[in-house]
Amino acid sequence: MVELDTILAGFADAFTLYNLSFVLFGVVLGQFVGAVPGIGPIMAMAIAIPFTFGLDTLPAIAFLVGVNKGGLVGGAVPAILMNTPGTPDAAATALDGYPLAKQGKPLKATKMALFSSITGDTVSDIVLITVSAPLAILALKMGPIEIVALMIFAFSVLAGLIGNSLIKGIIAAALGLLVACVGQDPEHFTPRLIFGHWDLFNGLPLPSVAIGMLAISEMLRRMSMAHGNKVSSAIINLDTGNPNDQRVTWSEYWSCRFTLIRGATIGTILGALPGIGSTAAAFMSYAMAKGTSKEPASFGKGNIQGIAASESANSAVVGANLIPLLTLGIPGSVGAALIISAFMIHGLQPGPLLFTNQGQLVYGLFGAMLMANFINLWVGQIGLRFWVKVVSAPESIIFSSAILLCIVGVSMATSGIFGVAIMLIFAAIGYVMSSFGYSLVIFIIAFFLGPRFEKSISQSLALTNGDLAQILKSPVAVALLILSVISFVWFMRKNNQVNKADA
Amino acid sequence: MAGIGDRISGTFFLVLGLTMYLFVNPNYIESVNGGNISPNTFPNILSIIIAVCGTMLLFKPTTQQAPDxxxxxxxxxxxxxxxxxxxxxxxxxxxxxxxxxxxxxxxxxxxxxxxxxxxxxxxxxxxxxxxxxxxxxxxxx
Structure with missing residues (x-):
């Protein structure tokens, strides 16, 4: 168990002015990019990772967490003002936010989104802080056999939940694992699939693959959509003359308390499971709020309960996403996968041992997350009027600048143009894969987990002397493998039903 | 035409999986004696999975369209x-x-x-x- 002095020292680290300034910078950047349709916090995190190399671990990761949290708040701005969600998570927010903005209450809508987001986020952070250390203790009892079984289970759930085809999910996972094989093999340390390029001896660089797949490929898609069209600016009238239209009163906030708690609970539970994500949480929370409302007909016409439901749920996912990451070392989303890559770049291996070896850092991160919520609230209150202007920035300047930042960032991270070339290759692969309906999320998570997965298989074989029947002696591994088979069969049947319905 | 996207990508992954298994892995992965898992075991398994799933997609596509x-x-x-x-x-x-x-x-x-x-x-x-x-x-x- 983590000692109390370690916990207090961690929180003390988070509350230093130096670390708080990076949280503040991350939140400001996150809200800014979240407000720009087409960028979003994931792309911003991918671009920002190389720029955190020179920082200590805590400010670097706290900065990235700030970007992620700020991005979810910023994502609601274009959803409400333009009916164009800055992030997919905010799509449910647009259902009631946009009608409310059209009624002349854009600031009331964006402020309700801000307060709901902070509420959901804070609840999930408290759950994360409370449950992660006990879960890590349980996870420490798991050996390589259980780790392999757990990863197989995670892949089966991810492949089934993300996208419309289990087969495509399996292909994306297998391809991610195959790409992770490039470099040294983890047991014999012989070169593998490097094709004479000794730059690849340590494997494909994480920043090149992550930024190419997540940032550049998405920019290529949006650039081809925007090609030849000058993006028109959105003109939004913020001042209607009625002060009540520009704020959320305490009674309005309090009337949403049950919706907020339910949204935060849904977001936390779904966020702790790999693959489901914040978009599903937001829509599920919205549907439940509408279903239990006395005035369901008012939903979709500017009901602040709808904004409260979706924003509290999608923001609660962020903190909960870190539960499997910190306790098991398994990222449940792309955001978590990017944070795991930041951990690895700084020489840390996320997982249960992190609490034992780097307890102070983990609790420093928790402290930074809590502070990020308060900073998010503060920056949001001040910045909302400014972010409203940001939504009108043209895509031409955003994409050209973001591409230059990606090139420079990857060049710094990989010490040269070779890494940038790999980034371009994976950008093209990412574009083609997503065009054909393959999940980049599964690919990236498999790529991150690949070396550990193979190493765990190797360790399992060493422990069992190659006798796979020994697995039966581990009830946890057997249970996880049975669950994997069940989820595989279930998702297969579900896909078949969906495909028959579509045909 | 519904499903054409999956037929194209399924064919690609079938060819990719077979190429990796039959040509790339044998030529670009060193063989090592001893140990628990050979360097080519994991890539070979993954190549087969990709080829098999590509074949399944080829014969049982979803409604995925080909990109514009x-x-x-x-x-x-x-x-x-x-x-x-x-x-x-x-x-x-x-x-x-x-x-x-x-x-x-x-x-x-x-x-x-x-x-x-x-x-x-x-x-x-x-x-x-x-x-x-x-x-x-x-x-x-």
């Missing part, structure tokens, strides 16, 4: 532009190529407003130069 050819052509043009830009950067340096690359991208997207063009061509490269070389003390590509 116009979008693919435009994206290919942008990829080519980035490749040329990267090559030029390796020859002449970021400082000289970045403004030109930003200009071409902005013009291609359709931007014609002078203040935005100036911001993209001059403002952003200068800001990146300041951030990387002055603030972070690192070299530009």
């Amino acid at each position: 050819l116009r979008s693919v052509a435009i994206t290919s043009m942008y990829v080519l532009l980035l490749v040329v830009g990267l090559y030029a950067m390796s020859k002449f340096g970021f400082e000289y190529v970045a403004p030109v690359l930003a200009f071409v991208i902005m013009i291609a997207i359709g931007e014609r407003r002078l203040h935005w063009l100036l911001l993209g061509i001059v403002g952003m490269p200068v800001l990146i130069w300041l951030l990387v070389t002055i603030v972070l003390g690192r070299a530009l590509p």
Whole structure:
């Protein structure tokens, strides 16, 4: 168990002015990019990772967490003002936010989104802080056999939940694992699939693959959509003359308390499971709020309960996403996968041992997350009027600048143009894969987990002397493998039903 | 035609899996005696999984459409532009190529407003130069 002095020292680290300034910078950047349709916090995190190399671990990761949290708040701005969600998570927010903005209450809508987001986020952070250390203790009892079984289970759930085809999910996972094989093999340390390029001896660089797949490929898609069209600016009238239209009163906030708690609970539970994500949480929370409302007909016409439901749920996912990451070392989303890559770049291996070896850092991160919520609230209150202007920035300047930042960032991270070339290759692969309906999320998570997965298989074989029947002696591994088979069969049947319905 | 996208990608992954298993893995992975798991075991298993799943997709596609050819052509043009830009950067340096690359991208997207063009061509490269070389003390590509 983590000692109390370690916990207090961690929180003390988070509350230093130096670390708080990076949280503040991350939140400001996150809200800014979240407000720009087409960028979003994931792309911003991918671009920002190389720029955190020179920082200590805590400010670097706290900065990235700030970007992620700020991005979810910023994502609601274009959803409400333009009916164009800055992030997919905010799509449910647009259902009631946009009608409310059209009624002349854009600031009331964006402020309700801000307060709901902070509420959901804070609840999930408290759950994360409370449950992660006990879960890590349980996870420490798991050996390589259980780790392999757990990863197989995670892949089966991810492949089934993300996208419309289990087969495509399996292909994306297998391809991610195959790409992770490039470099040294983890047991014999012989070169593998490097094709004479000794730059690849340590494997494909994480920043090149992550930024190419997540940032550049998405920019290529949006650039081809925007090609030849000058993006028109959105003109939004913020001042209607009625002060009540520009704020959320305490009674309005309090009337949403049950919706907020339910949204935060849904977001936390779904966020702790790999693959489901914040978009599903937001829509599920919205549907439940509408279903239990006395005035369901008012939903979709500017009901602040709808904004409260979706924003509290999608923001609660962020903190909960870190539960499997910190306790098991398994990222449940792309955001978590990017944070795991930041951990690895700084020489840390996320997982249960992190609490034992780097307890102070983990609790420093928790402290930074809590502070990020308060900073998010503060920056949001001040910045909302400014972010409203940001939504009108043209895509031409955003994409050209973001591409230059990606090139420079990857060049710094990989010490040269070779890494940038790999980034371009994976950008093209990412574009083609997503065009054909393959999940980049599964690919990236498999790529991150690949070396550990193979190493765990190797360790399992060493422990069992190659006798796979020994697995039966581990009830946890057997249970996880049975669950994997069940989820595989279930998702297969579900896909078949969906495909028959579509045909 | 519904499902054509999956038939195309299924064929590709079938060919990729078989190529990896039959040609690439045997030639580009060193064989080692002893140990618990040979260096080629994991890639071989994954190649087979990819080939099998590609075959399944070929014969049982979803309703996935093939991507729009116009979008693919435009994206290919942008990829080519980035490749040329990267090559030029390796020859002449970021400082000289970045403004030109930003200009071409902005013009291609359709931007014609002078203040935005100036911001993209001059403002952003200068800001990146300041951030990387002055603030972070690192070299530009």
